[in-house]
Amino acid sequence: MNEEKKEEKAVSRRKYLSTVGGLAAAAAVGWGAAGYLASRPPAPAAVRTVTETKTVSVAPTVATPVTTPKPPEKKITLKVSTIVGINGLIAKTLKDAFEKTYPNIMLEIIEHPWEEVTEIQLADMVAGTASYDVVTTFNSALAPYAKGGHIYPIDEFIEKYEGTEYDLTEHIKDLPPKLLEICMYDDKIYGMPQNWWTFALYYRKDLVEAKGLKLPETFYDIPEFATALTEDIDKDGKIDRYGWGLPGLRGGAGCNTYTWYNYLWSFGGEILDEDYKPIFNSKEGVEALTLWHDLLPFVSPEIMSLGCDQNTSLIQQDKLAALIHDSDQMGFIQDPTASKVVDKVRMTVMPRQVRRRAMLGYWMITINADTPYKEEAYKYIEFMTRPENLKVWAKLGQAPPSVTLLKDPETQKLRPELPFDVLLETLKDVASVPKIPEYINIEDKISIAIADVCTKKKSPKEALDWAAAETEKILKEAGYYK
Amino acid sequence: MIYSLYISMTDYNIATGVRNFINFENYRSALFDVEHLRSIKTTFIFIIGTVALSTSIGLGLALILNKYSKGRSIFVPFLLMPMMLTPVVVGLMWGMMYNTDFGVIAFLLRTIGIKRGSWTGDPSTALLTVILTDVWQWTPFAMILLLSGLQAIPQEPFEAAQIDGASKWHMFRYITLPLLKPILLIVIVFRIVDSIKVFDVVYTLTAGGPGTTTEVISLFIYRTCFRFFRMGYASALSWILLIITVILCEIYIKLIRE
Numbered sequence: 001m002n003e004e005k006k007e008e009k010a011v012s013r014r015k016y017l018s019t020v021g022g023l024a025a026a027a028a029v030g031w032g033a034a035g036y037l038a039s040r041p042p043a044p045a046a047v048r049t050v051t052e053t054k055t056v057s058v059a060p061t062v063a064t065p066v067t068t069p070k071p072p073e074k075k076i077t078l079k080v081s082t083i084v085g086i087n088g089l090i091a092k093t094l095k096d097a098f099e100k101t102y103p104n105i106m107l108e109i110i111e112h113p114w115e116e117v118t119e120i121q122l123a124d125m126v127a128g129t130a131s132y133d134v135v136t137t138f139n140s141a142l143a144p145y146a147k148g149g150h151i152y153p154i155d156e157f158i159e160k161y162e163g164t165e166y167d168l169t170e171h172i173k174d175l176p177p178k179l180l181e182i183c184m185y186d187d188k189i190y191g192m193p194q195n196w197w198t199f200a201l202y203y204r205k206d207l208v209e210a211k212g213l214k215l216p217e218t219f220y221d222i223p224e225f226a227t228a229l230t231e232d233i234d235k236d237g238k239i240d241r242y243g244w245g246l247p248g249l250r251g252g253a254g255c256n257t258y259t260w261y262n263y264l265w266s267f268g269g270e271i272l273d274e275d276y277k278p279i280f281n282s283k284e285g286v287e288a289l290t291l292w293h294d295l296l297p298f299v300s301p302e303i304m305s306l307g308c309d310q311n312t313s314l315i316q317q318d319k320l321a322a323l324i325h326d327s328d329q330m331g332f333i334q335d336p337t338a339s340k341v342v343d344k345v346r347m348t349v350m351p352r353q354v355r356r357r358a359m360l361g362y363w364m365i366t367i368n369a370d371t372p373y374k375e376e377a378y379k380y381i382e383f384m385t386r387p388e389n390l391k392v393w394a395k396l397g398q399a400p401p402s403v404t405l406l407k408d409p410e411t412q413k414l415r416p417e418l419p420f421d422v423l424l425e426t427l428k429d430v431a432s433v434p435k436i437p438e439y440i441n442i443e444d445k446i447s448i449a450i451a452d453v454c455t456k457k458k459s460p461k462e463a464l465d466w467a468a469a470e471t472e473k474i475l476k477e478a479g480y481y482k
Numbered sequence: 483m484i485y486s487l488y489i490s491m492t493d494y495n496i497a498t499g500v501r502n503f504i505n506f507e508n509y510r511s512a513l514f515d516v517e518h519l520r521s522i523k524t525t526f527i528f529i530i531g532t533v534a535l536s537t538s539i540g541l542g543l544a545l546i547l548n549k550y551s552k553g554r555s556i557f558v559p560f561l562l563m564p565m566m567l568t569p570v571v572v573g574l575m576w577g578m579m580y581n582t583d584f585g586v587i588a589f590l591l592r593t594i595g596i597k598r599g600s601w602t603g604d605p606s607t608a609l610l611t612v613i614l615t616d617v618w619q620w621t622p623f624a625m626i627l628l629l630s631g632l633q634a635i636p637q638e639p640f641e642a643a644q645i646d647g648a649s650k651w652h653m654f655r656y657i658t659l660p661l662l663k664p665i666l667l668i669v670i671v672f673r674i675v676d677s678i679k680v681f682d683v684v685y686t687l688t689a690g691g692p693g694t695t696t697e698v699i700s701l702f703i704y705r706t707c708f709r710f711f712r713m714g715y716a717s718a719l720s721w722i723l724l725i726i727t728v729i730l731c732e733i734y735i736k737l738i739r740e
Contacts, residue, residue: 026484119708126496144497144711237597248603250691301582304603304692319583437498441710451693455605 077106078376080365081121081132083114086328086398087195087363090384093392098383105376114254114363125150130370134377136194136363139182140252144437145366146185152367153188157378166378168192171385174402182432183364191366192385193401194393197328198426199262199358204229204321205346216351219266219291226298229321244295245311245323248303248454252433252443253361254326255307256450261359262324263288265431268354271442272434276480278471280446281464284354289460293453303454315345324350326361327423331397334417347418349425360430362401399423438478445470490717497711508718518719520694521702522726524609528698529677531613532620537669539617540624545654547625548632558626565622573686576615577602580687602688605695612684612696619683620676624669631665632658664738671734678727699723 082091088111095107110132112120118141124131125145137145145151158168171192172180179193203215207229216225222244230243249255261271269284279285300306300314312329314320316339327347336342350356365384367377383389390400394414405411406420433439449463458466475481490508494501512518543561547554564572579585580601587601598604601611639657648656659666681700684690690697690705697705703723707716 122496122708122711141497144495148495148497148499150497238592248692250689250693301599302603304600304608305577305581305688437495437711444705444709448693451691455603455692455695457605457693 075104075106076373076376077108078133078373078380079108079110079131080134080136080380081110081112081117082136082365083117083195083363084111085114085195086331086396087136089396090194090393090398093396094384094389097389098380101383102376102379105379107380122150125368125370128370130368130372132368133371133373134365134380135368136365137191138253138363139361139433140440140443142183142185142190142364143435143439146188146190147437150369151190152369152371152374152377153190154192154367154378154381155188157375158189161378161382166382168382168385171382171387171402174404176401176403176427176430178360178427178430178432179362179401182360182362182435185435191364192381193362194365194384195328195398196360196362196401197326197399198360198423198430199259199324199350200327200347200422200426201350202315202323202325202329202333202345202347204341204344206344207321215348219263219288219351219353221351222291223294223298225322226295230298231321241318242298242300242314242320243322244298245306245314245320245325246292246295246299246303246454247307247311248451249305249307249310250444250447250451251307252440252447254309255447256454257443257447258326258359258361259308259324260288260292260446260450261431261433262350262357263292265357265359266350266353266355267291271446272471276434276436276475278442278468278475281461281468285464286461289450289453289464292450293460296454304451316340327418327426328398330418331415343417347422349422355429356426357429357431358426360427360432436480438474438480441474442471445474486717487721489714490721492714493712494714494717495711496707496713501714504714508715509722511715512718512722517694517697518699518702521697521699524695524697525678525680525699527609528613528616528680529674531610532616532677533670533673535613535617536621536624536673537666539621540669541628541666543621543625544628544632545658547629558629561625562622564619567619569619569680569682570686572615572619573683576611576618576683577687580611603692605692608688608692608695612687615687616677616680616683620673624673627665627669627672628662631662635661667734667738671731671738674730674734675727678723678730 080091082088088109091107091109095109098107099105117136121132121135121137122145125135125148135151137151146153154168157166158172161167162169172189175193179196180189183189183191183193201215207213208215211228213225213228214221216222226243228243229241230239231241232238233240247254247256247259252258264271264280264285267284267288269280269282269288271278271280273279296303300319302310306314308326308329311320311323311325312332315323315325315333316335318340330345330347333339333345334342350358365381367374367381371377385401387402387405390402390405391411391414393400394405394411397415397418399406399415399418399420400411403424406424412420433443445467446464449458449467452458452463452466453460457463491503491505492501493504493508547558567575579587582588582598582600588598591598601607635658639661640653643653643657679700680698681704684696684698684701685704688696690701699719700723703716703719706712706719
């Protein structure tokens, strides 16, 4: 018996050793292969080789970065990656008109949830499979996409088609200046804004009038305003309508940071200085976050699960009376199929503190660098920004990215509940996020800091100082400074 | 896998395309990365909570069903239903149930005089909500395996013990548990492996929040790769997780063999 056990143990030990040995050998081979691969000269990062399969039957091609535009001989399908919501709606509404204008181009509109669109598009871009020809992306993703060569600048097409039917220059001149600036990276224009938004004060007009309230003029007027609007309607000890809304959800667009930046900038703070040092933990930043903390008693206890969409739902369900919110949400709030407060909510400029400076964000349509249909993708972008099509945007509930149309009373009539004058006033002083690839990491640290204050884990100063220290680490590692 | 091992030794950023060979620097950083260590700690607390609760509740239900066979064919399908739901649906459903304003849990607690703020938004209860949600979904799995184990136990030892005057507790402790040990260990191994890779429920219920309170290791790796684009570092984290999982499984397999 003992001998059998010894034999069994020996067999088991041999098996164990051979397994471990096999794994170690595989690891050694892998490490050797890694070393070999690393010793080869790196492939140039931003070069994409595209094989054109169209036959050209006329003059030889000219040696310029863009091939001589010849209409494809067969129909092509242009795949547009967009997001569920207003962007998808605009794309689908204008699809037929586009295909009529360009009979050789069929559109395939692919919608993704906005929370996951970056991962989906990036997976395609990194693989170089060009599953999407036109991609819809937002502020925070511009710098990493552009630096990585995943999206293609449209400057050459703008220059090339100036004065032709595909001329984009007039629209560019008509863009709110800051909106054009945030579509640029390294002095190149990467696309055109489709869905854009800034921030404004939303409030229940009926409640404000009934209670004889004055709209807050400064940020420090907000607590008193919120107190008056917070109500336990049925007197059961539970608040039925919250006087103020804040997003606590961790993240950037649609989450806590993008809203907090309105507070930060209006208090006179900034995110980074000219040398890329974090300064959001300045006295102004701490004041802004302290006010945020002081507003928590008037906000839903579910704040940590609330983002832009969830706060819109709360307003729609008559659970929230006022907040500083994304300007593109008014259409949803006035939707009679979903909202209980249609015609009761109004939008006006944010309060002012040291200044009134609002966040400017967008979803931009741009060209996938891997697509073989860059010309067609540019034509799609140009088509979407034609004045007659921008009016369609307004009809669907999206403020057009055009100063002319924002000032046009006829366009305003298409959407009377979305006050274009408020947007124009707000656009006088707007800002956006730093255009560096590392910004997304920094945004996460600031987001965690805000969350820690909301959960009372840290004081505003402690939280922001931590986030600033983490930001310095990130930027030091990236080589911005020693 | 070899490619991911290679990537784990680079500082590959999938957005900017930067890729330099940095040897084992990612692994070294991971050992000192406070956020990484915190996510591992959160994961271990999650594993201990969910495995202990789902196994013990599963065992309790299995014992009851084993004893009372009448109606078993009706009750068991109902009890197995949570397992049939996709974790994403479970997370969304429980998120609504936990909601302070309109959730059924808050409502029921208020009727018995317990008023509190958010369950998922409070750092002191957020991880508990995730654990309870996971336990609700996977207890039936433990139950069904343990029930089959109980039904395979021969009756003779129990008869002999009864004759000897052993109490029900003694029979459970000295007969049922030892004979159930192999199945019990299998259930624990499966639950551990399942819990290590939990993602959907956490993502939909709390998204790792509030702050980083419920950020388990899989969510941390996901964010590192797809939100911060640090594919190299994320690959290294994945390999570390694989090694931890293999070690845990090796320990349990050895225990099962013994």
